[in-house]
Amino acid sequence: MRHPVRAQVISALVVGLAATGCSKNTGDTGAGKEAEKAQSAIDVDYKGTTPTPAPEVEGAAPGGKLTILQEGDFEHLSPQHIYVSNALSYSQLFHRQLTGYIENGKGEALKLVGDLATNAGTVSEGGKVWTYKLRDGISFEDGTPITSKDVAYGIAISFSAFGVQGPQYLQTALDPQHTYKGPFDSKGAAVPGVTTPDDKTIVFTFPEVHAELPYLVSYPTATPIQESKFTKEKYETAFQSTGPYKLASYKRDASMDLVRNDKWDPKTDPIRHAYPETIHFDFTVDGESETNRVIAGSGDDAASIMTGNVVPTKIAEVKANSDVLGRTIRAATPFVRYLNMNTQRVTDLQIRQALQYAFDRDAYIKAVGGYDVAEPASTILAPVVPGYKKFDEYPGANGGANGDVEKAKSLLQGKTVPKLKFCFANTPTNQTVFSVVQTSLARAGFTFSSFPIDPAAYYTTVGDKTTDCDLIASGWGQDFPDGDSTLGVLDDGTKIVPKGNNNFAYLNDPAVNQKIGELRVMTDRPAAASQYGDLDQQIMKTLAPSIPLRYDRFFSIYGPKVGGTFASPLWAQFNVNGIFVKS
Amino acid sequence: MFRFAVRRVLLAVLTLFAVSVATFSLFYLGPADPASTMCGQRVCDPATHERIVEALGMNQPVVGQYADYVRGVFVGRQIGSGDTAIDCPAPCLGVSFRTREPVTDILKRTYPVTLSIVSGALVVYLLIGVSLGMLSAIKRGSFLDRISVGFSLTFASMQIYFLGLLLTFFLVWQTGLLPRPQYISPLESVGGWISGMLLPWITLGLINSAVYARLSRAQMLETLSEDYIRTARAKGLPIRRVYMRHAFRAAVTPLVTIAGLDLGTQLGGVVITESTFTLQGTGRAAVQAIFQQNLPIIMATVLVAAVLIIAMNVIVDMLYAVIDPRVRLG
Numbered sequence: 001m002r003h004p005v006r007a008q009v010i011s012a013l014v015v016g017l018a019a020t021g022c023s024k025n026t027g028d029t030g031a032g033k034e035a036e037k038a039q040s041a042i043d044v045d046y047k048g049t050t051p052t053p054a055p056e057v058e059g060a061a062p063g064g065k066l067t068i069l070q071e072g073d074f075e076h077l078s079p080q081h082i083y084v085s086n087a088l089s090y091s092q093l094f095h096r097q098l099t100g101y102i103e104n105g106k107g108e109a110l111k112l113v114g115d116l117a118t119n120a121g122t123v124s125e126g127g128k129v130w131t132y133k134l135r136d137g138i139s140f141e142d143g144t145p146i147t148s149k150d151v152a153y154g155i156a157i158s159f160s161a162f163g164v165q166g167p168q169y170l171q172t173a174l175d176p177q178h179t180y181k182g183p184f185d186s187k188g189a190a191v192p193g194v195t196t197p198d199d200k201t202i203v204f205t206f207p208e209v210h211a212e213l214p215y216l217v218s219y220p221t222a223t224p225i226q227e228s229k230f231t232k233e234k235y236e237t238a239f240q241s242t243g244p245y246k247l248a249s250y251k252r253d254a255s256m257d258l259v260r261n262d263k264w265d266p267k268t269d270p271i272r273h274a275y276p277e278t279i280h281f282d283f284t285v286d287g288e289s290e291t292n293r294v295i296a297g298s299g300d301d302a303a304s305i306m307t308g309n310v311v312p313t314k315i316a317e318v319k320a321n322s323d324v325l326g327r328t329i330r331a332a333t334p335f336v337r338y339l340n341m342n343t344q345r346v347t348d349l350q351i352r353q354a355l356q357y358a359f360d361r362d363a364y365i366k367a368v369g370g371y372d373v374a375e376p377a378s379t380i381l382a383p384v385v386p387g388y389k390k391f392d393e394y395p396g397a398n399g400g401a402n403g404d405v406e407k408a409k410s411l412l413q414g415k416t417v418p419k420l421k422f423c424f425a426n427t428p429t430n431q432t433v434f435s436v437v438q439t440s441l442a443r444a445g446f447t448f449s450s451f452p453i454d455p456a457a458y459y460t461t462v463g464d465k466t467t468d469c470d471l472i473a474s475g476w477g478q479d480f481p482d483g484d485s486t487l488g489v490l491d492d493g494t495k496i497v498p499k500g501n502n503n504f505a506y507l508n509d510p511a512v513n514q515k516i517g518e519l520r521v522m523t524d525r526p527a528a529a530s531q532y533g534d535l536d537q538q539i540m541k542t543l544a545p546s547i548p549l550r551y552d553r554f555f556s557i558y559g560p561k562v563g564g565t566f567a568s569p570l571w572a573q574f575n576v577n578g579i580f581v582k583s
Numbered sequence: 584m585f586r587f588a589v590r591r592v593l594l595a596v597l598t599l600f601a602v603s604v605a606t607f608s609l610f611y612l613g614p615a616d617p618a619s620t621m622c623g624q625r626v627c628d629p630a631t632h633e634r635i636v637e638a639l640g641m642n643q644p645v646v647g648q649y650a651d652y653v654r655g656v657f658v659g660r661q662i663g664s665g666d667t668a669i670d671c672p673a674p675c676l677g678v679s680f681r682t683r684e685p686v687t688d689i690l691k692r693t694y695p696v697t698l699s700i701v702s703g704a705l706v707v708y709l710l711i712g713v714s715l716g717m718l719s720a721i722k723r724g725s726f727l728d729r730i731s732v733g734f735s736l737t738f739a740s741m742q743i744y745f746l747g748l749l750l751t752f753f754l755v756w757q758t759g760l761l762p763r764p765q766y767i768s769p770l771e772s773v774g775g776w777i778s779g780m781l782l783p784w785i786t787l788g789l790i791n792s793a794v795y796a797r798l799s800r801a802q803m804l805e806t807l808s809e810d811y812i813r814t815a816r817a818k819g820l821p822i823r824r825v826y827m828r829h830a831f832r833a834a835v836t837p838l839v840t841i842a843g844l845d846l847g848t849q850l851g852g853v854v855i856t857e858s859t860f861t862l863q864g865t866g867r868a869a870v871q872a873i874f875q876q877n878l879p880i881i882m883a884t885v886l887v888a889a890v891l892i893i894a895m896n897v898i899v900d901m902l903y904a905v906i907d908p909r910v911r912l913g
């Protein structure tokens with residue numbers, strides 16, 4: 001999942017931080033109380049027992065106008081192109097997929113359920129074949145019933161020029177050789193591995209086991225599209241809705257208005273409600289003005305939510321104002337930052353462990369904006385990843401967050417550590433971070449040379465297996481809520497290739513690789529999830545490949561008339577599936 | 584006059600050619616890889632990268648891409664091939680790498696915003712600046728003069744992002760005296776357009792008027808010391824007539840040059856003003872395009888800015904002849 005580009009440009013700290021399993025539901029608990037429970041479990045509804053319609057949200061009533069303030073327009077709303085966190089979140093209002101998530105904001109297990117499909121998928125052939133049956137009564141906004149052929153056509157689109165900017169997991173899984181080019185350039189050819197024996201059934205057949213398929217078809221890659229209504233690039237601003245709202249007007253870069261879609265039947269949907277009468281997106285704000293408007297909460301802004309974090313300059317003001325503080329949501333997000341030790345070069349485990357002990361997290365957190373926007377990290381998995389286990393294998397002295405310099409020094413006794421080459425993307429924030437890290441680790445006697453790299457070329461440079469960087473700064477947020485989307489990406493040595501690596505520690509441990517491989521093919525994902533926390537701890541304890549630096553924090557506010565929302569553990573945005581406007 | 588116009592147009596075409604070649608070359612000579620920035624993955628896998636490069640048409644030789652671009656400007660072109668091709672009529676400035684939206688549509692959307700900011704601010708800063716400068720010169724050494732000089736110094740030393748944010752904080756968020764800045768098309772609501780633009784106009788107007796006040800004052804003082812002004816006064820012309828017909832007209836000529844060039848530059852995009860007030864004008868679109876490595880939008884905004892600056896230069900030269908009869912074009 002990507003962050004909005006505009007936000008990346010403006011500030012690394014104001015970026016769409018946000019998802020969380022630790023958040024507050026504003027519908028039933030009243031404003032202002034945090035529920036800091038990490039969501040660390042997942043329930044996958046393979047049996048299709050989730051009730052429809054979705055249970056009513058306490059205190060909710062239909063009506064009113066909800067305003068969503070967002071800096072800049074969506075990059076894409078044509079479903080197969082969607083991959084940025086804000087679009088993934090808010091497109092739920094008008095795009096449906098085969099599966100989807102039910103989040104509750106109370107720290108209870110995340111649920112992956114059938115959305116357009118009756119369940120999260122029926123597996124056969126040990127995970128190589130998946131079958132989905134569509135629900136009765138589902139239709140596009142023009143009243144045309146949705147068929148499995150429309151879903152298959154949407155997936156076909158994802159292979160074309162109109163899907164290249166979306167996630168590529170499903171396409172690669174179906175067609176590893178990349179022979180199929182979509183319904184235009186490969187006209188007449190069927191999508192590899194996708195069959196529709198009847199209008200209600202769609203079957204996926206893979207050359208390998210793909211236990212993660214239920215997650216992949218929750219992306220808008222699997223949003224149905226009517227072939228006769230697909231208008232190519234024009235579909236970005238004139239799409240057919242399948243969800244509870246449809247387009248009323250769309251002015252690029254200015255605003256988008258949604259009204260209820262009367263062809264959406266709540267009895268077919270276990271996830272969404274349609275409480276607000278209308279929803280207005282205002283794209284003409286920036287971080288400062290959206291913060292100011294939601295703080296003021298006057299006029300239409302009383303029923304508004306912001307899509308960015310509170311700007312750092314306003315955090316003190318928010319915390320000092322009890323009314324606004326009561327409308328604040330602070331929570332953990334899926335985003336973690338690391339300082340990876342290139343295990344091809346820093347081969348001595350004790351040196352890596354000494355680096356872990358010497359790191360001063362308190363100084364680091366203060367340098368990147370303070371404890372409101374970041375929390376000291378000690379695990380590779382983010383607290384919202386199903387299976388997350390809280391532990392700290394390298395605690396600070398006396399339980400503090402300043403590291404344990406004496407322990408680090410004792411591990412280094414008798415060793416000569418050469419000057420370490422520290423590589424980072426050259427941004428103002430990272431320059432500050434380098435200086436803090438350097439000072440912090442120098443306490444144990446480490447010395448460094450800095451190697452700032454152009455941000456645009458950073459991951460390409462450090463993703464080259466022959467890199468001579470010793471320490472590599474990086475960040476990660478899971479693409480889907482499963483331990484394999486973190487450990488299977490960052491620590492699987494079997495995936496190391498000459499160029500384009502995500503495993504920046506270049507960890508290649510046979511035992512870890514084997515365990516990751518075993519967990520990856522388990523078709524019972526909740527059972528697999530429960531083992532990722534232990535694997536995380538084992539990696540940190542016995543291999544210490546990366547220093548977890550911080551968990552990013554969600555810190556955002558909503559208007560005084562907003563109810564039924566909380567921070568989404570998935571998309572780093574407010575959850576809007578049960579949002580309502582208080583009268 | 585005709586020869587002058589022909590010479591200037593030819594020079595303008597050459598300049599535009601040089602600007603477009605330079606922009607194109609700089610983009611490709613630099614570490615540009617728009618396919619990677621558009622790729623869904625952090626580290627783009629080669630197959631996906633190749634698909635994006637193909638979709639963008641960037642797998643063609645650079646010279647061919649440039650030739651296609653120029654041809655499109657004059658006669659239109661088809662972008663892409665097969666069923667995914669986009670018909671782009673002249674003047675085709677390409678389609679956005681990110682959204683495949685025609686760049687001309689993006690300019691049509693963002694340009695009125697920039698034009699609104701610049702035109703309104705121009706009126707404000709010329710009115711305030713020139714009036715203040717003239718009065719200050721006429722009443723040289725008076726209290727009014729000192730106030731005017733103080734005003735100029737204060738606002739000339741301010742930056743838009745400082746004054747703009749300060750005014751927004753106090754006038755919009757603290758006191759609610761002004762509506763928050765936003766662009767509403769004057770075709771939809773003239774009142775909404777004016778009220779939404781008021782703060783940018785005031786901010787840009789105040790800062791620029793300071794410069795114009797100082798310039799006007801200096802020019803007027805210089806003109807007032809000319810012999811012909813003394814002669815005009817000596818022969819008994821009314822003082823108002825001396826100032827307005829003789830002094831003002833001569834003093835305003837250099838101001839027209841600067842105002843014209845300023846206008847040309849600003850019409851290319853007032854990035855800081857647009858960013859300060861979150862207005863989606865051409866300048867802001869250009870900056871976003873640079874971060875996104877969105878070449879067609881970068882090319883279009885650079886070319887449009889160049890056209891405007893060149894056009895304003897020509898207009899200013901021609902206006903000289905109208906304002907100041909001493910200037911003859913040949």
